[in-house]
Amino acid sequence: MSPEPAESDERLRVAIETAQAAGRLLLRRFEGELRIETKTSEADLVTQADREAEALVLERLRAAFPGDAIVAEESGEVVRAPGPCWYVDPLDGTTNFAHRFPHFSVSIAAFDGELGLVGVVHDPTRDETFFARRGHGAWLRSPRHDAQRLRVTEVDRLDRSLLATGFGYDRPRGGNVAELGRVVRRARGVRRAGSAALDLSYVAAGRLDGFWEYCLQPWDWAAGVVLVREAGGEVQTMHGEAWTLRGPSVCACGPRLRAPLQAVLRDEQAT
Ligand code: IPD
Ligand code: CA
Ligand code: CA
Numbered sequence: 001m002s003p004e005p006a007e008s009d010e011r012l013r014v015a016i017e018t019a020q021a022a023g024r025l026l027l028r029r030f031e032g033e034l035r036i037e038t039k040t041s042e043a044d045l046v047t048q049a050d051r052e053a054e055a056l057v058l059e060r061l062r063a064a065f066p067g068d069a070i071v072a073e074e075s076g077e078v079v080r081a082p083g084p085c086w087y088v089d090p091l092d093g094t095t096n097f098a099h100r101f102p103h104f105s106v107s108i109a110a111f112d113g114e115l116g117l118v119g120v121v122h123d124p125t126r127d128e129t130f131f132a133r134r135g136h137g138a139w140l141r142s143p144r145h146d147a148q149r150l151r152v153t154e155v156d157r158l159d160r161s162l163l164a165t166g167f168g169y170d171r172p173r174g175g176n177v178a179e180l181g182r183v184v185r186r187a188r189g190v191r192r193a194g195s196a197a198l199d200l201s202y203v204a205a206g207r208l209d210g211f212w213e214y215c216l217q218p219w220d221w222a223a224g225v226v227l228v229r230e231a232g233g234e235v236q237t238m239h240g241e242a243w244t245l246r247g248p249s250v251c252a253c254g255p256r257l258r259a260p261l262q263a264v265l266r267d268e269q270a271t
Contacts, residue, residue: 011065011084011110012133015120018060019106022053022090023124026097026106030124036098044169045098050074053090057108061086068110073219084112087245089219092121093195107197109222114244119226121201130201132230138204152233153206156256158186158264161209163253164199165192168215176214179238182264183212200224203252204231210253210261212238218245228252238265 029049036047054074061070062079065086070078072088086108091097093104102125110117119138121130130150132138138150155161163183167176184190191208193199196216202208204227222245225235236242238249240262253261 009118009133009136012118012120012131014060014064015108015110015118016122016129016131018057019108019120019122020129021060022056022106023122023127025049025053025056026091026104027124030097030100030102034098034100040169043095045094046074047091047094047098049097050091050094053106054088057088057090057106061088061108071218073217084110084117086110087219087222089197089217089223092197092220096194101194103193103195103198105195105197105201107219107223109219109226111222111245116222116226116229119223119230121197121223121227123198123201130204130227132204132227134226134230136230138227138230140205150204150227150231151206152203152228152231152254153209154254154256155209156254156260158183158257158260159188161187161257161261162189162191162207163187163261164202164208164211165190166194166196166199166213166216167192168213178267179212179265182267183261186264196220197224200228200250200252203233203254204228206231210251210257212249212251212261212265214238214249215247216250221245221250225250225252234258236262238262240266 067083069081069085089107097104106122109119128142141147199211235252238251
């Protein structure tokens with residue numbers, strides 16, 4: 001296997017460069033004045049930076065891959081085409097961004113149907129780029145060190161696990177609270193950092209042992225799922241069914257933690 005697969009695949013190369021360019025735009029906006037609007041509720045925000053970053057990403061993907069389809073968070077289905085489909089979240093972690101909490105990302109993935117081809121998640125604040133290509137592993141590149149191969153953890157006990165979750169805008173307030181309550185009593189720690197794409201990247205990188213959430217959208221989790229799978233992790237729904245781009249939920253973790261984590265999420269006896 002090539003130690004550095006990024007330049008050998010055109011989709012991956014363009015996705016990395018595009019995510020990093022969008023990340024630079026987000027950082028410039030993060031340091032200036034923000035224009036914030038609400039979408040479906042006071043909890044569901046969009047900023048001018050979301051829209052500008054999305055325009056940058058769409059322009060580059062359309063120019064590089066005119067035969068590919070594109071689905072993007074702020075614009076919906078932009079291009080319908082028979083080729084692979086790009087899923088674009090130009091700013092994952094908008095609530096963090098709007099509150100100047102420095103934890104957010106750009107998430108770009110290409111799928112052929114339900115088959116993940118490439119996934120890229122870029123963290124502009126830390127200048128870390130997580131990327132994966134089907135069959136070529138998951139990697140992390142940052143200016144501080146050469147590209148490193150990512151692996152999920154071998155942790156098999158909840159009481160030794162650090163986990164993450166999130167709370168979507170679409171579910172009634174309180175959705176996932178019962179699950180959180182059960183897991184938090186058993187796990188070493190649970191984080192809610194506010195970017196599902198980074199949560200999944202951290203599972204791939206072994207910084208987290210697992211992640212679960214209900215009802216995300218395809219652009220939220222597509223890239224992260226490619227990363228976790230290429231890092232040797234397992235991705236299913238919270239109830240142990242096959243995961244699809246439409247969910248309806250995700251449970252991503254190292255292979256040894258899947259059974260104990262899902263048992264607690266399903267409210268079965270587990271330690
Ligand atoms: C949100 C983040 C968050 C998750 C929400 C998502 P957005 O995406 O990924 O971590 O809990 O469910 O909607 O709106 O910031 O792109
Ligand atoms: Ca998102
Ligand atoms: Ca977003």
